[in-house]
Amino acid sequence: MATMVKLQRKINGIKEESFNRNRVAEENRRKEHKAALLIQSWFRGCRVRAYLRHLQRKATTIQKIWRGYLGRMYFRRMVKIQKRWRAYYVRKYVHNYYALKQYLEGLIMTNEIVRRELEEFAVIKSREREKTALESGERKKDYLARKMHYLVSTEQIAGVFNSPYKLFPDEMEFRLRGAKPLSPKASRSRKHGTEGIVETSAPGTPFTLPQIEHLPPIPKKKQQGPFRDPTEVLLQRYKPLEPTLRVATSIMSVEEAREELKRKEWGSRVNDELFHHFSNANKSRRHELMLHTSSKFGHVDYGTKHFREENPEKLKGKKDFKRVFTTVQVFDKFGKMYSSAGKAV
Amino acid sequence: MGGCRDGGGFAGRQSVQWRCAYNDFVCDVRVAAVVLKYETRRFYKKAAAFVLRAVAKHSPELAQAVVDCGALDALVISLEEFDPGVKEAAAWALGYIARHNGELSQAVVDAGAIPLLVLCIQEPEVALKRIAASALSDISKHSPELAQTVVDAGAIAHLSQMILNPDAKLKRQVFSALSQISKHSVDLAEMVVEAEIFPAVLTCLKDPDEYVKKNVATLIREITKHTPELSQLIVNAGGVAAVIDYIGDSRGNVRLPGIMMLGYVAAHSENLAMAVIVSKGVPQLAICLSEEPEDHIKAATAWALGQIGRHTPEHARAVAVANVLPRMLSLYMESESSEDLQVKAKKALKSILQKCTYLPGLEPLLHEAPPNILKHVVGQFSKVLPHDSKARRLFVTSGGLRKIQEIKSEPGSVLQEYINSINNCYPEEIVRYYSPGYSDTLLERVDHYQPVM
Numbered sequence: 046m047a048t049m050v051k052l053q054r055k056i057n058g059i060k061e062e063s064f065n066r067n068r069v070a071e072e073n074r075r076k077e078h079k080a081a082l083l084i085q086s087w088f089r090g091c092r093v094r095a096y097l098r099h100l101q102r103k104a105t106t107i108q109k110i111w112r113g114y115l116g117r118m119y120f121r122r123m124v125k126i127q128k129r130w131r132a133y134y135v136r137k138y139v140h141n142y143y144a145l146k147q148y149l150e151g152l153i154m155t156n157e158i159v160r161r162e163l164e165e166f167a168v169i170k171s172r173e174r175e176k177t178a179l180e181s182g183e184r185k186k187d188y189l190a191r192k193m194h195y196l197v198s199t200e201q202i203a204g205v206f207n208s209p210y211k212l213f214p215d216e217m218e219f220r221l222r223g224a225k226p227l228s229p230k231a232s233r234s235r236k237h238g239t240e241g242i243v244e245t246s247a248p249g250t251p252f253t254l255p256q257i258e259h260l261p262p263i264p265k266k267k268q269q270g271p272f273r274d275p276t277e278v279l280l281q282r283y284k285p286l287e288p289t290l291r292v293a294t295s296i297m298s299v300e301e302a303r304e305e306l307k308r309k310e311w312g313s314r315v316n317d318e319l320f321h322h323f324s325n326a327n328k329s330r331r332h333e334l335m336l337h338t339s340s341k342f343g344h345v346d347y348g349t350k351h352f353r354e355e356n357p358e359k360l361k362g363k364k365d366f367k368r369v370f371t372t373v374q375v376f377d378k379f380g381k382m383y384s385s386a387g388k389a390v
Numbered sequence: 391m392g393g394c395r396d397g398g399g400f401a402g403r404q405s406v407q408w409r410c411a412y413n414d415f416v417c418d419v420r421v422a423a424v425v426l427k428y429e430t431r432r433f434y435k436k437a438a439a440f441v442l443r444a445v446a447k448h449s450p451e452l453a454q455a456v457v458d459c460g461a462l463d464a465l466v467i468s469l470e471e472f473d474p475g476v477k478e479a480a481a482w483a484l485g486y487i488a489r490h491n492g493e494l495s496q497a498v499v500d501a502g503a504i505p506l507l508v509l510c511i512q513e514p515e516v517a518l519k520r521i522a523a524s525a526l527s528d529i530s531k532h533s534p535e536l537a538q539t540v541v542d543a544g545a546i547a548h549l550s551q552m553i554l555n556p557d558a559k560l561k562r563q564v565f566s567a568l569s570q571i572s573k574h575s576v577d578l579a580e581m582v583v584e585a586e587i588f589p590a591v592l593t594c595l596k597d598p599d600e601y602v603k604k605n606v607a608t609l610i611r612e613i614t615k616h617t618p619e620l621s622q623l624i625v626n627a628g629g630v631a632a633v634i635d636y637i638g639d640s641r642g643n644v645r646l647p648g649i650m651m652l653g654y655v656a657a658h659s660e661n662l663a664m665a666v667i668v669s670k671g672v673p674q675l676a677i678c679l680s681e682e683p684e685d686h687i688k689a690a691t692a693w694a695l696g697q698i699g700r701h702t703p704e705h706a707r708a709v710a711v712a713n714v715l716p717r718m719l720s721l722y723m724e725s726e727s728s729e730d731l732q733v734k735a736k737k738a739l740k741s742i743l744q745k746c747t748y749l750p751g752l753e754p755l756l757h758e759a760p761p762n763i764l765k766h767v768v769g770q771f772s773k774v775l776p777h778d779s780k781a782r783r784l785f786v787t788s789g790g791l792r793k794i795q796e797i798k799s800e801p802g803s804v805l806q807e808y809i810n811s812i813n814n815c816y817p818e819e820i821v822r823y824y825s826p827g828y829s830d831t832l833l834e835r836v837d838h839y840q841p842v843m
Binding site: 148149152153156158170174 | 592593595596598625626627628630631632635661664665668669
């Protein structure tokens, strides 16, 4: 009850206060409303923005994947094209199978040709070698046959190559029959062949002139038949060479003549003084005084100029110049005499 | 010539004697040089040059002693003699001096011998030509610079004119000189090729003289080894066929340069290797591999085959068809073969196997190869079998699968992987059927089987 009374006592105060409070609230309400709105708008804005951001992110992810997929698809198609093209290009131009095949076939043919040619070449060469070997063997045997010609069998006595116990004579026997015996001169002349380290038999050696064959010997007596006298033949054979003037003159004759002339000039050169060795040079020569120091006129200083001799004392004792020869009378009278016509001569 | 007093003490006697002998020798060489320089009679000059040659022949030190005595000038002067015998002797001595090492031949070059030697080649005497060519060969073999000086003197033109000379000994020297010149660099080789020796040289591969053949093959080898273009040129000229024929005709060391030439050509590119295959080079090499007794030739042959087969499966097939793989394997396995041969055979085998898809050629290797080779063999099987049903069938019937099951390999190794991938090509029963101990497991199953009544 007491509280009720207390409250009733305060009721006016409370009324006033509530009025005041309401008034203040009324006064602030708009402001607060505006502020609340601001806060709300800010918050909602934030939230929406975050949501949008979220959406954006998701969209980006989707787009990323999709675009990547598209790109890869595109790229794969591109690679397919490139692959085809590159394969085509390489097969066509770089590793052209058909070209390689053709090349290898060509190579096989070339090889065949080369092999055949080399084979032929080898056959030819071996045949040549055989032939030369055979020829040289024949030559050797022939030479042997000539050398052993004394072993040939005669009518009466069979030679060593013609054994009576055999059915046929040896091959050498026939060779001996056909051979001409080797003369001792031939063996001597063989020695005169070319000597030296270099074998001239090998090809590639320089060409040599064919050697002159020896002429038959001249018999001492005149032989029977239509032959000349041996002396005449001798003269003919050993007559001196008589070349024509053109052949006899050397092609260098002009130069040779010049050389000869030079040599003569050099040999017959006039030289006045004998050459003296330096040590002996002054022994035979007397010392000669100088002209200036020895003359009685004395030394004239350098730089002295005079056009006429002006030293009358030194000239005192001298006589006048006299002509040695007698004068020609006509000339003495020249210009002083008169002719019969009265003119000066 | 010079006498020598005996040395003092007994201890130093030997060295003193030696020194006296050396001094005497130097005296002799000097006298020879002086005789060569100032003597006018040709026989004396020749004899003096021969003395110098004989001294210089044996070792670089002796040749250096000859050079130190001033013999080079005298020798070069005698190259200008009129008499071919004296020239020959001098060229001979110069060649012997130059053949030892690069410095000595540089000394010979510095003495101005090369132009005179080139002049000697042009002389009509065959013996002189021969020796001058040999001297040029000896000079140019040491370094590219020396070879270049020889080329600059115009030697190639004159040498190349003599390749068809009928004299075999001259041809030997000429080809030797050309190959020594061309071995140094691409430029020099091209200069030799530009002398238009090419189709003509091939005829000399049919020469009766073995050394001519060998030197020609060496020349071709030295030219081909530089670039694919030079090799192509020789292949196009039919050089490969000629060389293969020559390998077939000759025996022993003579065929070695030819074998190497095939290897060099095949190493450059796959087309060139194919050219060698097409020219029937592989069967010839296979014959060489089987019939040559010498290890180094076999090594070269194995190397050449490896170069041919390493390019593509096609190449490897060509090599495998010739049935050289088992032979190479046996060369690799034999304890008698030299180390070099083993290395070469192994490398060749490896490079061929990595390309080979010709299974019948590989199968013999399955049974014999050691693990390091077997790895490659099984690898090739594992690559081919999944894609080839006929081969799978053949592989079973020929006993390959059984062999595969018998191979012991560590789990996780490359070999095990290959084996697994082969096993995956077959049904499980077959694999189990061929695995070792299968009969025992069957019997065990019999033991454990409870009969159904």
